[in-house]
Amino acid sequence: MTSTDMTSQNQDELRLFRESVRTLFDRAGGVGRARKLRGAPQGWDAGLMRELAEAGAFGAAIPEKQGGLGMGLVAAGVVAEEAGRVLAPEPIVAMAGLTIGLLYRLCPAHAALSAALEGNSVLAPAWQERGPRGVAQTRACRYTDGKLDGRKAWVVGSRGASGYLVVAQGGAGPVLALVQKGAANLSIEERPQADGSVMAELAFNGTPAERLAEGAAVETALSEAVSDATALAAAELVGLSERAFEITLDYIKTREQFDKPIGAFQVLQHRAVDQRIMQEVAAAGIREALARMDQTNDPRQRARQASRAKARACVAARKITREAIQLHGAVGYTDEFDIGLYLNRALVLTAWLGDDVYHRRLWLEAREREEAA
Amino acid sequence: MTDWNQMSDAEFRKEVRRFFETEYPAELRNLSHRPKFAEIEHWHKKLHAKGWVAPAWPAEYGGMGLNAAKLLIFYEEQQRWGIVRGRDMGVQMVGPLIIKYGTQAQKDYWLPRILSCETIWCQGYSEPGAGSDLANLRTRAALEGDEFVINGQKIWTTMAHDSTHIFMLVRTDPNAPKKQQGISFLLARMDQPGITVRTIKTLAGEEEFCEVFLDNARTPRENLVGEMNKGWTMAKALLSFERIFIGSPNLAQNALIQLEGFARGRGAFEDPVFRDRFAQAALDVEDHAALYTRFADQLKRGETLGSDVSMLKIWVTETFQRITELMVEAAGPDGGTLGPLQVGNVGMDVLSSFYKARPTTIYGGANEIQRNILAKAVLELPD
Numbered sequence: 049m050t051s052t053d054m055t056s057q058n059q060d061e062l063r064l065f066r067e068s069v070r071t072l073f074d075r076a077g078g079v080g081r082a083r084k085l086r087g088a089p090q091g092w093d094a095g096l097m098r099e100l101a102e103a104g105a106f107g108a109a110i111p112e113k114q115g116g117l118g119m120g121l122v123a124a125g126v127v128a129e130e131a132g133r134v135l136a137p138e139p140i141v142a143m144a145g146l147t148i149g150l151l152y153r154l155c156p157a158h159a160a161l162s163a164a165l166e167g168n169s170v171l172a173p174a175w176q177e178r179g180p181r182g183v184a185q186t187r188a189c190r191y192t193d194g195k196l197d198g199r200k201a202w203v204v205g206s207r208g209a210s211g212y213l214v215v216a217q218g219g220a221g222p223v224l225a226l227v228q229k230g231a232a233n234l235s236i237e238e239r240p241q242a243d244g245s246v247m248a249e250l251a252f253n254g255t256p257a258e259r260l261a262e263g264a265a266v267e268t269a270l271s272e273a274v275s276d277a278t279a280l281a282a283a284e285l286v287g288l289s290e291r292a293f294e295i296t297l298d299y300i301k302t303r304e305q306f307d308k309p310i311g312a313f314q315v316l317q318h319r320a321v322d323q324r325i326m327q328e329v330a331a332a333g334i335r336e337a338l339a340r341m342d343q344t345n346d347p348r349q350r351a352r353q354a355s356r357a358k359a360r361a362c363v364a365a366r367k368i369t370r371e372a373i374q375l376h377g378a379v380g381y382t383d384e385f386d387i388g389l390y391l392n393r394a395l396v397l398t399a400w401l402g403d404d405v406y407h408r409r410l411w412l413e414a415r416e417r418e419e420a421a
Numbered sequence: 422m423t424d425w426n427q428m429s430d431a432e433f434r435k436e437v438r439r440f441f442e443t444e445y446p447a448e449l450r451n452l453s454h455r456p457k458f459a460e461i462e463h464w465h466k467k468l469h470a471k472g473w474v475a476p477a478w479p480a481e482y483g484g485m486g487l488n489a490a491k492l493l494i495f496y497e498e499q500q501r502w503g504i505v506r507g508r509d510m511g512v513q514m515v516g517p518l519i520i521k522y523g524t525q526a527q528k529d530y531w532l533p534r535i536l537s538c539e540t541i542w543c544q545g546y547s548e549p550g551a552g553s554d555l556a557n558l559r560t561r562a563a564l565e566g567d568e569f570v571i572n573g574q575k576i577w578t579t580m581a582h583d584s585t586h587i588f589m590l591v592r593t594d595p596n597a598p599k600k601q602q603g604i605s606f607l608l609a610r611m612d613q614p615g616i617t618v619r620t621i622k623t624l625a626g627e628e629e630f631c632e633v634f635l636d637n638a639r640t641p642r643e644n645l646v647g648e649m650n651k652g653w654t655m656a657k658a659l660l661s662f663e664r665i666f667i668g669s670p671n672l673a674q675n676a677l678i679q680l681e682g683f684a685r686g687r688g689a690f691e692d693p694v695f696r697d698r699f700a701q702a703a704l705d706v707e708d709h710a711a712l713y714t715r716f717a718d719q720l721k722r723g724e725t726l727g728s729d730v731s732m733l734k735i736w737v738t739e740t741f742q743r744i745t746e747l748m749v750e751a752a753g754p755d756g757g758t759l760g761p762l763q764v765g766n767v768g769m770d771v772l773s774s775f776y777k778a779r780p781t782t783i784y785g786g787a788n789e790i791q792r793n794i795l796a797k798a799v800l801e802l803p804d
Contacts, residue, residue, distance in 0.1 A: 296705045297800060317796035318789070322801060325732045331714050333708030359700075360708050408700035414701075 061119070065108070069130045072099050079291075079386055082393070086244025091207035092138040094167075100127070106144045109276065109342075114152045120308055120342035121276060122381075125283035125335065132287025135393045137245060139170060139205030145277025146173035147213055153269035154261035160213075171226065172209040174200035174250055174269060189252065191216040191223040191259065196252035198350055206236060206248030214250075214257065215270055219318035221259025222266040225257035232256060241325045242392040253348055272347055275354040278401045279341060281356075282334050282361035285397050289330065289361075289368040291324050292390040296372040303377075316375060318351065323368050330364035332358065352414035355407040362404035365394040424480075426488045433491055439473065441500060445613075451503035453773045455629045458508050458541055459582045462637035465507060465538055474536045475512045482520055482528065483536050490721035500671040506712050508580065511542035514659060518606065522647035522655055529743030531608070543611075543680040545575040545633060546656070552577075553790050555590075556601045556653060562591040564642065569593075569607060571638040573617070581631035586610055590754045595648050595671075608695045609640035624761075625776035665726060665755045666716065668733025670710040676707050676744040676774060680751070683771065686764030689751040693791040698747060705740045709733070728798035738781040738788065745771075745778040 076096045085092060099199070100106065107125035110116025117123060124144050131140045143164060150173065151161040163169040177184040178201040189198030196216055203212065212227045225235055227234060233253045238246040261269075297320060300311035337357040343352045369391040373380035376387050402410075425433055444467050449456075458465075467472050476495045478484020487495060516535050519527050526566045534540045535601070542621030551558040558574025570592060581587065588608050597603030620628040647655050678700070716730050749756040749770045761768025782788045797804045 138479060177717075214424035297802075301801075301803065309803045314793070314796075317800070317802050320800055320802065321735075321792045321795045324795070325723045325736055328732055329705075329708045329712050329736060332712035333704075336708075336714070356707065359704055405697060408697055408704065411704065412696055412700040 055284055058122075061125060065104075065119070065123055066126045066130060068103050069100070069105060069127050071129055071135075072096065072103060072320075074136045075112055075135060079389065082137055082244075082389055083386070084298065085137045088242075089255070091205075091245060092136075096207065097138055097170070098167040100138070100140070101165060104155065105140065106148055107165045107331040109144070110148060110152050110165070115162060116152070121279060121338045122335065122342060124276075124280055125338045128280045128283035128327045129287030129290070132284035132289075132393075132397075133291040135243070135288065135389055137243075139209075140173065142204040142279055143170060145280045146175070146273050147171045147271030149276050150213060150215075150224060150269055151260075153272065154265060158260060160226060160260070161201075169210040170205055170208060171211050171213045172203050172205040172248070174203045174212045174248075175215040175274075176200065176202045178202075187215070187217045187222070189214070189216040191218040191225050191257065194256060194259070196225060196227065196255045196257045198252055200250040200252075201247075202400070203248040203250055204245075206238070206250075207246055212250065213260075214252075215266065216257075218259070218262050221263045222270070223259055224261040224266050225253055225259050226270075227252070227257045242395045243389070244392070245335070245396065267349070271351065274401070275347070275351045277336070278354040278407075279338055279357045281397055281401050282357035283338065285361035285365040285394065286327075286331050286334050288390055288397065289327055289365040289396055292365075292369050292372045292387065292394075293327050295390070296320070296323070296368075296375050300375055309347050310375075319371060319375070323371055326364045326367055330360050333360045348414060348418065352411055352418070355402075355411040355414065358402060359404040359407040359411060362398045362407070366404075367399060369394040425485055425491055428491075430490060430494060434494050434498060440473075441498055441502045441504060441602060444471075445504055449505055452505050453770060453777065454627055455580060457580075458538065461505055461507055464505070466610050467538060468507075471664045474538075475516060477514070478516055478520065478532075482516070482517075482532050489723070493559060493664075493717050493720065496669070497665060497762065500669070500675075503675075507658070508538065508541050508583070509587075510544050510579075510584075511538075511540060513663075514541050514544060515608070517659060518588070518646055518655060521658070522606075524643075526643070526718060527586050540586045541584045543578050543581040543584035543587050543631075543633075544577055545581075547577045548574060549576055549614075549720050553787050558590055558604065560589065560591045561595065562593050562607055567642045568639045568744075569642065569645070571607070571635045571640065572608065573635050575633040576630075577621075578633045579629055581611070581633050582628075584611055587616075587633065590652050591657060595649065597699065601653045603650050604652040605638055606646040606648050607657055608644040608646065609638060613638060615639060615792070618738070623776070624779065625773065635786055648788070656714045663785070664730045665713075665720065665733065665782070666728060668713065668716075668735075668737055669681075670713050670737055670738060672781065673709070673737050673741040673744060674776075676741055676748075676778070677703055678704045679769065679774060680748050682767075683748055683762075683764050683769050684751045687751050695747075695751065700789065702740065702747060705736070705743070709736050709740060712736075728794055731786070731795055735788050735791050735795075738778075741781055742778045745775040749775050 099216055104117040105127045106168045107116030108119050109121045109128055112118040128141050150166050160171060164171060177188060177199060189200060198215060200214060209229060211229050214225045214227055216223050216225055229333045237249040240246055293349045300316055301309055303310050337353040340353045344350060372387050377387050380387050446464055449464060473485060475484035476487050477492055480486035489503060516532060519531055548558050548560060556569060562569040562571045583587060586608060590604050591607050592603055593605040594603030615636050617634040619632045621630040622628055684690055713733055716726060719726060752762060752771050755762050759772055761770045
């Protein structure tokens with residue numbers, strides 16, 4: 049079999065996988081769910097989480113022997129894109145990239161991994177800390193003898209989670225610890241987000257925790273999982289901007305002013321074309337980045353591709369969702385029209401795991417390091 | 422005769438690269454101007470002896486007979502080594518036209534002469550009143566006995582002052598109901614009393630564009646290619662492959678390498694603002710290349726490309742311009758200085774790159790025209 053055959057076979061598999069995931073989201077209610085679940089106590093649909101899990105959505109990139117599909121990040125990217133198209137409120141990328149990414153690398157035999165892959169429980173990943181000027185560069189949260197002390201910030205998926213996967217500092221290096229939702233001495237502060245979801249800030253004060261892994265391997269696994277999640281968040285943004293553009297294009301074809309569809313005006317046509325080009329470049333760039341991440345084990349090259357992907361996705365989603373509001377005119381500024389939901393979700397996804405300026409900086413530094421080596 | 426298409430892509434690339442790297446004259450690498458034929462004649466002779474003048478032509482006409490995949494590799498290698506495009510209008514435009522629409526006699530007479538560069542061609546399409554609106558052309562050709570008599574004016578005719586022949590679109594039926602009708606394709610020799618050429622000096626100070634005045638110029642009736650009044654359709658059919666070629670990442674990639682070398686030498690990478698803009702440009706090039714690969718793969722699978730391939734041209738030419746603008750900025754107070762600027766041990770001509778990038782958004786269908794086409798054909802936006 050030639051490499052071209054292999055590729056087209058993979059392409060066919062990916063196409064089928066995409067169709068099955070899209071069907072699940074559509075049957076569940078499409079983008080209407082994003083509106084319905086804004087601010088809901090649970091925050092997402094646990095039934096859909098299980099259906100997605102059954103389709104292999106959370107373990108698409110995980111090796112088969114660890115309960116995944118073994119189809120690589122390109123397949124996980126397909127799930128993320130489809131989630132982005134319907135603004136799925138489920139913490140899919142946080143689970144697939146971070147939670148499962150950490151568990152399968154560090155403690156594949158633990159029951160938490162199979163529960164996560166089966167969609168039966170969500171563990172919200174808690175790894176970042178707030179510093180005086182944004183993300184802290186050092187880790188102050190401590191793990192000592194089965195207890196945690198300190199704080200964690202920007203925790204996605206806290207509502208409806210059964211527990212937290214916390215990266216803390218232990219006596220012998222970093223520790224991956226599991227904290228139950230109802231644990232003693234755990235306080236949770238919710239910060240409402242533009243898209244109706246919440247990010248949680250956790251405060252531990254001698255909070256009981258189960259140690260899952262310890263040592264340098266935790267640091268390595270964390271940076272790998274962050275690379276995966278970053279690239280998958282980029283894919284989610286690509287799906288989001290793809291759909292936002294489709295909605296906008298339909299709108300300018302039907303909305304009439306001066307006795308014709310506004311899409312007949314050249315100035316809007318050219319703006320629409322520029323959005324479409326941005327979208328195509330983003331989709332091609334991000335899919336290539338995911339494929340390259342599948343082709344190498346070098347963590348630095350993977351991180352560089354992840355930064356490339358997120359940088360591009362943020363630029364494209366920002367341009368497309370903001371232009372979308374302008375092309376909708378006044379109705380674009382109302383809560384009633386779906387297009388605004390896309391802008392709001394893009395704001396949250398852009399900020400999470402680093403925006404384009406941040407990732408361009410990382411990308412260039414990585415490139416310089418590679419060239420110096 | 423070698424059937425190149427039987428080779429694996431990697432083997433073929435290696436073979437092409439080896440030939441270029443060993444045979445191409447060093448002094449002609451990455452020329453910043455468009456050379457006259459005399460300057461590159463020795464290289465053309467080598468190519469001709471090798472049988473590599475016309476990579477896209479079928480082997481039976483003296484070409485290499487490459488399929489789309491191999492052709493892309495050939496061009497990629499050509500660009501990678503900084504090989505001059507040469508005086509290839511005959512090979513790129515006239516040959517394919519004659520092969521597709523010409524008579525046997527036209528094929529027998531012209532094709533060998535195009536390959537050997539006994540005839541060197543210029544393209545007479547644009548006119549003062551027919552640029553983006555090419556179908557508006559007014560140059561008239563009328564049959565008188567066995568000859569066409571041609572009157573009118575062509576402009577932006579690249580290297581007309583160094584060409585032996587011109588192929589042109591002319592109006593043969595001024596009364597046709599639509600302006601796209603009544604246009605024919607004619608070949609004519611340049612050295613005749615009815616043709617006057619005047620060069621046009623460009624912003625870069627070079628003289629590669631010309632005006633061509635046709636004042637009772639003559640050409641035999643047998644120099645009509647294809648059917649009378651069907652020239653427009655034929656000209657459009659010729660553009661299909663050019664549409665991906667014109668959107669290839671190479672110009673921008675080379676400019677980025679230059680920018681990086683220049684900016685490192687000038688210390689611009691210490692400036693965080695420059696760093697971010699450089700990273701933006703570099704990622705614009707990298708992600709464009711990913712999209713280019715997607716279209717190239719489509720060609721390699723034997724699919725035809727749709728109008729959406731024009732996206733490549735818009736993106737890459739505008740990126741190319743931004744990169745050369747960054748070079749000018751990185752030059753600081755030297756940004757208006759003509760000629761090579763010293764960086765370490767090498768000289769870099771920043772303004773020459775800047776100028777080279779300007780016309781790319783204008784030629785090959787101005788980017789605004791490309792956007793019109795995409796709006797209609799791809800986004801299906803209404804009139």
